[in-house]
Amino acid sequence: MKKAIIYVFTGTGNTRRAADFIAQALSGFQIDAAVWEARVPLNTAPDPNGFDCALFGYPIHAFNTPRFFLQFVKTLPSVRRLPAFIFRTSGEPFGANSASSRSLVRILRKKGFIPMLDRQLLMPYNIVFRYNDALAKQMYLHTRDMALVIAYRIAAGKKQALRYAPWAVLLTYLFRLQWLGAWINGPLIHADKGSCIGCGHCAAMCPLQNIRLTGGYPCFSHRCAMCMGCAFRCPKDAVRLGLLDGWRVNGEYPFEKLAADDGVPPTYIDENTAGYFRLFRPYYERTYREIAAVKTELAKAAPAAAGRRTEAPR
Ligand SMILES: Cc1cc2nc3c(=O)[nH]c(=O)nc-3n(C[C@H](O)[C@H](O)[C@H](O)COP(=O)(O)O)c2cc1C
Numbered sequence: 001m002k003k004a005i006i007y008v009f010t011g012t013g014n015t016r017r018a019a020d021f022i023a024q025a026l027s028g029f030q031i032d033a034a035v036w037e038a039r040v041p042l043n044t045a046p047d048p049n050g051f052d053c054a055l056f057g058y059p060i061h062a063f064n065t066p067r068f069f070l071q072f073v074k075t076l077p078s079v080r081r082l083p084a085f086i087f088r089t090s091g092e093p094f095g096a097n098s099a100s101s102r103s104l105v106r107i108l109r110k111k112g113f114i115p116m117l118d119r120q121l122l123m124p125y126n127i128v129f130r131y132n133d134a135l136a137k138q139m140y141l142h143t144r145d146m147a148l149v150i151a152y153r154i155a156a157g158k159k160q161a162l163r164y165a166p167w168a169v170l171l172t173y174l175f176r177l178q179w180l181g182a183w184i185n186g187p188l189i190h191a192d193k194g195s196c197i198g199c200g201h202c203a204a205m206c207p208l209q210n211i212r213l214t215g216g217y218p219c220f221s222h223r224c225a226m227c228m229g230c231a232f233r234c235p236k237d238a239v240r241l242g243l244l245d246g247w248r249v250n251g252e253y254p255f256e257k258l259a260a261d262d263g264v265p266p267t268y269i270d271e272n273t274a275g276y277f278r279l280f281r282p283y284y285e286r287t288y289r290e291i292a293a294v295k296t297e298l299a300k301a302a303p304a305a306a307g308r309r310t311e312a313p314r
Pocket residue numbers: 009010011012013014015016058059060061062063064089090091092093097123124125126127226227228
């Protein structure tokens with residue numbers, strides 16, 4: 001059995017869920033995948049040299065790979081031509097997100113990896129506004145199916161041409177202003193003393209260890225990735241996000257519950273969708289076709305593989 005390592009950065013759990021789905025799907029292709037979450041301290045990361053391939057998953061932040069994840073990848077030891085596969089989650093499917101992996105790809109190449117694939121998966125926003133239940137359910141189920149597609153492509157080992165449009169690359173550089181913004185806004189984040197219960201959950205989950213409890217209340221510093229984890233997961237919705245507080249989203253998406261709830265429709269975006277989410281239709285139409293094609297290929301291959309298994313002992 002081959003071995004894969006999945007390095008993932010996640011603020012509010014979406015990309016972690018995608019990583020877990022991919023790990024699960026890879027096992028169906030005889031690839032044993034371990035998931036490792038990038039958080040401080042970084043020196044506990046498994047050495048990629050002990051694996052047959054490596055995966056890198058991150059949430060798109062302001063059209064970019066989060067700076068913290070790039071810094072983490074730079075700390076990895078060099079490898080000799082190890083295949084690398086990228087997946088990234090984002091709230092929208094627009095072209096502005098399309099070059100978000102460009103710097104990551106460059107760093108990976110310098111380290112000796114061979115970037116083979118870069119796929120975008122839609123998951124609900126953890127900032128600006130909350131997606132409704134039906135859309136959250138559709139995104140979750142779709143990401144689960146796309147994990148199968150990604151695993152299938154990884155097992156096939158075919159290299160995707162990774163090209164990024166110059167205008168989208170330029171946009172990524174312009175929006176890196178967000179990195180400075182996160183540093184400035186970090187200490188402006190605070191807990192509302194009227195609602196904070198001092199449970200320390202925010203401090204325990206912050207992937208950058210940017211929060212410490214002082215006098216029973218969390219105190220935030222500059223080393224913030226704007227991952228939104230603290231505000232999203234606070235049980236009392238007590239985190240105030242400084243300059244970004246108007247974009248605060250609080251409370252986990254209950255994906256597993258939604259998936260099991262027949263009262264919530266499994267699709268929100270379809271050919272009849274109007275308004276803003278109409279713009280999501282091309283992404284879903286294209287990827288649902290891809291999912292169907294991969295499932296057909298696998299169904300065709302299954303009897304042949306079963307036949308080989310029954311013939312083998314003779
Ligand atoms: C600071 C910040 C910036 C974001 N920027 C984008 C963006 O440029 N494009 C996009 O589609 N989604 C954007 N999002 C949404 C996230 O990419 C999306 O919700 C992602 O699935 C979150 O993953 P996580 O739960 O693993 O952190 C942004 C989220 C945050 C917190």
